[in-house]
Amino acid sequence: MERVLLKELNITTRKExxxxxxxxxxxxxxxxxxxxxxxxxxxxxxxxxxxxxxxxKCNRVYRTISLLDELNEQMxx
Numbered sequence: 001m002e003r004v005l006l007k008e009l010n011i012t013t014r015k016e017x018x019x020x021x022x023x024x025x026x027x028x029x030x031x032x033x034x035x036x037x038x039x040x041x042x043x044x045x046x047x048x049x050x051x052x053x054x055x056x057k058c059n060r061v062y063r064t065i066s067l068l069d070e071l072n073e074q075m076x077x
Contacts, residue, residue: 001060001061002060003061003066004062004063014075020033021068024039025050030053037058039054040053040055041053042054051064051065
């Protein structure tokens with residue numbers, strides 16, 4: 001599994017990226033921005049944490065805290 005980087009996503013504005021992250025944190029059904037399939041929580045049994053998500057189709061991992069850090073570095077408020 002490979003970690004997704006902010007530049008790989010087709011999200012151009014800070015507002016759109018924050019909306020995407022909030023959907024994940026709220027455990028809403030969300031599509032993978034890369035391939036379009038449904039994202040699943042990575043740690044279902046261990047913690048039931050909504051911080052890390054995965055796409056089974058393209059085998060990518062979305063680490064939301066890392067994405068938020070990248071967003072703050074590249075697109076400051």
